[in-house]
Amino acid sequence: MTQRTCKPYEGLLVVSLEQAVAAPLASCHFAEGGARVIKIERDSGDFAREYDKAVKGEASYFVWANHGKESLCLDIKDADDAALLHRILDRADVFIQNLAPGAIARAGFDAGVLRARNPRLITCDISGYGEEGAYSEMKAYDFLVQCESGLVSVNGAPGHPGRIGVSVCDIGAGMNAVIGIQQALIARAQTDEGSSVKISLFDTAADWMTVPLMHAVYGGKAPEPVGMHHPSIAPxxxxxxxxxxxxxxxxxxxxxxxxxxxxxxxxxxxxxxxxxxxxxxxxxxxxxxxxxxxxxxxxxxxxxxxxxxxxxxxxxxxVNSVEDFSRHPQLRRTPVTLESGEEVELVAAPVRHSFAPANPRFGAVPRLGEHSEMIRAEFAAEAVPA
Structure with missing residues (x-):
């Protein structure tokens, strides 16, 4: 019997007011699954577009976390643009945002306000340290959260704590956002009501630090950096x-x-x-x-x-170098089209389904504002039923 191909998120409209890594990774997951994802950017663009020029002149993080989306340039402080975004969100299924603490509420897009207009909307707020407590207003870049959570204290070599070499707190928060949104979608299927999802980088890192924390609190001594060794296993x-x-x-x-x-x-x-x-x-x-x-x-x-x-x-x-890893026989890749029209290969999605092609192609990486005109026309005031 032939398995029918399906896209599990097809028909969903995901709107993401996003920058950097955590929120873009979360929304990209939904784009890969067939959702329509509208990425809201300021006129200067998501600053992750300028992180580096490693991928044929384009930024590695941006290419990885933003393929398959539509790019809409908006100024949410402008009354007309704010009204446009409200109209889009009135028809959306999911809204993801990771602006600076308090910025989304000041702009009039607090989760409660949005769900009062669209009760089926699922909102996902991604922050550094959460929305309450002494650290809620702190800037929270990945490296700083690695430091604050103690992650660096259990990594590196003896006497030389080290940052984990990829942005694990951002990445983990993005994946937790996906889990939370999926749970909210299932809950909505049962209740026909949307809900709020809250994710923080610090909570994500704290969860991973559970075992070292238990050693420190209950065992009397936290693990120390041991390089490639293990604190309780040898050789x-x-x-x-x-x-x-x-x-x-x-x-x-x-x-x-x-x-x-x-x-x-x-x-x-x-x-x-x-x-x-x-x-x-x-x-x-x-x-x-x-x-x-x-x-x-x-x-x-x-x-x-x-x-x-x-x-x-x-x-x-x-013990491979990145160059060795690039030639690894188990490494799966998927092609993606860059803003320039050139093609590169990304690492294939880690989750594989029997209902999907073995190696589905990723959507293209959007140019800044590439879809602005189309989306503005689609959601113009006269185009939206009262």
């Missing part, structure tokens, strides 16, 4: 092979430890050595253990070690 990390490559291993239980000693390194007796006989002992004696693993890795080339590790069913992986 765990990257080790150099004889040909200068690096492989990472992760020994998660005693069965794997026994096989590593006997089948990979040929020293079965090490499995019962008092210094390494259980997980706690191995962590306590990590420097000695790592020196022993390092010495064995240095005796074999990468290919030989991969063969031995695979045969022993030991978890391992290459």
């Amino acid at each position: 765990y990390g990257g080790f150099r092979t004889a040909d200068g490559q690096m492989l990472a291993i992760s020994i998660q239980n005693e069965r794997e430890w026994v096989r590593l000693c006997a089948d990979v390194f040929g020293e079965a007796e090490m499995a019962t050595d008092p210094r390494f006989c259980d997980a706690a002992a191995r962590v306590a004696n990590r420097p000695t253990l790592d020196a022993w693993v390092t010495a064995h890795f240095a005796r074999h080339g990468r290919a030989e070690l991969e063969r031995l590790l695979h045969q022993a069913t030991i978890a391992y992986g290459g």
Whole structure:
């Protein structure tokens, strides 16, 4: 039986007054799923358009988070433009915004006001620290939230806390927004009423920090930066092979430890050595253990070690550069058309459905204001029924 192709968000109108990363990523998810997404930009454009010029002269973050949308330039402080946006939202299903704290309410687009006009509207407000509390007015760039939440304190090398190398708080908040909106859409199907979704970057990071927080509050000591190691597992990390490559291993239980000693390194007796006989002992004696693993890795080339590790069913992986990753055999890509008309390949969507093509093409990246004239005509006052 042939599976019918469908777009789960087809028929939805999503309006997003957005900038930077979190809100654009959320609305882009709905565009990929078939929704019509109108991106509201000021005349100068979303500042993420100028983050870099890495993608054939266009910004990497913008290309990633904005394909498949329509771009409408509006000045929400202008009375006529504000009225236009209200008319659009009166017909919308979802409204997403991540302006500075308080800005959306001052402009007359508070969630309560909008849902009074359109009771089926789902609103999603994305902020840095939430709308209440001492930090609610703080600027909240991804790096600063990583710092405030303690994320940097558990990353990096010993004595050198480090920022996570991608904008994880922005990305995570965008994904949480998608989850929240999906839940609200299901609730609307049951009640025929819209609702409000509130997301903050700090809450997102705080959720991820639950385990370190519990260690600090209940265990008496928070995890410290350990580089590629793990605070409670050993051996765990990257080790150099004889040909200068690096492989990472992760020994998660005693069965794997026994096989590593006997089948990979040929020293079965090490499995019962008092210094390494259980997980706690191995962590306590990590420097000695790592020196022993390092010495064995240095005796074999990468290919030989991969063969031995695979045969022993030991978890391992290459410590790849981004260039290595770009050639990874498991990396899936999807083409997208840039503002310039040129084509590049993005990483394919991570979620695959049986009802969708195996590798659906992304919509084009919109030029600034590309759809303004069309949308203004469509939602002109005389075009909207009273």
